[in-house]
Amino acid sequence: MSPSKLDKYLNILEVLIARPQRIDKIVSKVHMEKGELKRRLRFLVSNGVAEERRTAGNTTVYALNDRGFAVFKALRAFKYFEKLKESLPVIDEAREIASMLSKNSRLSREK
Numbered sequence: 001m002s003p004s005k006l007d008k009y010l011n012i013l014e015v016l017i018a019r020p021q022r023i024d025k026i027v028s029k030v031h032m033e034k035g036e037l038k039r040r041l042r043f044l045v046s047n048g049v050a051e052e053r054r055t056a057g058n059t060t061v062y063a064l065n066d067r068g069f070a071v072f073k074a075l076r077a078f079k080y081f082e083k084l085k086e087s088l089p090v091i092d093e094a095r096e097i098a099s100m101l102s103k104n105s106r107l108s109r110e111k
Contacts, residue, residue: 008032010079012040013049013064013072020053020063044068 003011011030015021023041027034041062044050049068053061064072 006075006079008040009044010072010075012037012044013068013075016050016062016064017069017072020061022059022061026062 008030011032012026015026015029021029023034023037026041027037030037032040041050041052045052045062048065049071051063051065051068053063055061
């Protein structure tokens with residue numbers, strides 16, 4: 001299954017959280033085509049989540065700002081709760097089974 005948009009943005013932010021990166025480094029780490037990555041980076045920059053910077057050697061790098069760091073933490077928390085939500089039905093089912101086993105155990109002791 002291909003990653004969702006949320007996953008793609010989260011992957012980009014995760015790469016940028018370590019330090020500012022050139023686009024070719026980001027491409028290799030997020031496994032995304034350069035054109036798609038450029039569109040996503042433009043979106044992040046235009047929404048104030050990331051910044052485009054020039055280095056002393058006139059190379060363009062992308063970096064997270066404070067807002068980007070906050071967005072990264074929020075998206076990561078969202079993904080965590082999404083996974084937790086998926087596991088809750090399993091937990092509820094396990095409780096039901098434990099409850100039935102407990103009742104059966106009590107009934108067999110009462111006989």
